[in-house]
Amino acid sequence: MSNRHLARTIAVQSLYQWDFNGQKENIDEVYKQNKQEFAPEFDDGGFIEHLVIGVTSHIQEIDAFITKFAPEWPLDQITIVDRNVLRIGTFELRYDDNIPAKVAINEAIELAKTFGGESSGKFVNGVLGAVYKEMGEKEIDKKMAEAKVEAEEKTEENEGDN
Secondary structure, three states: OOHHHHHHHHHHHHHHHHHHOOOOOOHHHHHHHHHHHHOOOOOOOOHHHHHHHHHHHOHHHHHHHHHHHOOOOOHHHOOHHHHHHHHHHHHHHHHOOOOOHHHHHHHHHHHHHHHOOOOHHHHHHHHHHHHHHHHHHHHHHHHHHHHHHHHHHHHHHHHHHO
């Protein structure tokens, strides 16, 4: 198991526990306890903390994305495992520029298959695929708008030189 995969596994276990207990526990204590219990010698370089703090600090935005892209499934009806796998995947897609989108999606699918139900992998793939598709379209739109502004600025510079 790769280091990042192990870190994601501990993160999903920690977020599951936190969510199961009504999000009332201190997430710092939860992930530190889980890391100590499941991988005491593991040096994750702070990746578990990055994931759990990232997810919990963006929880409202992340949950809004999940709700938008899984409209047939109210958030409270998604299993706790799937919900938190989706949260990690969405966090990595939307807020972590250092994780390639395909890695974030593939890792989330693997977590869902390992810890979720029979159809969890397909469900997670569908939701994160939709998030990625929208992101891709928005990024293309953003880059096109930036290119248009650059072209306009160059045109203005050239007209000023004449």
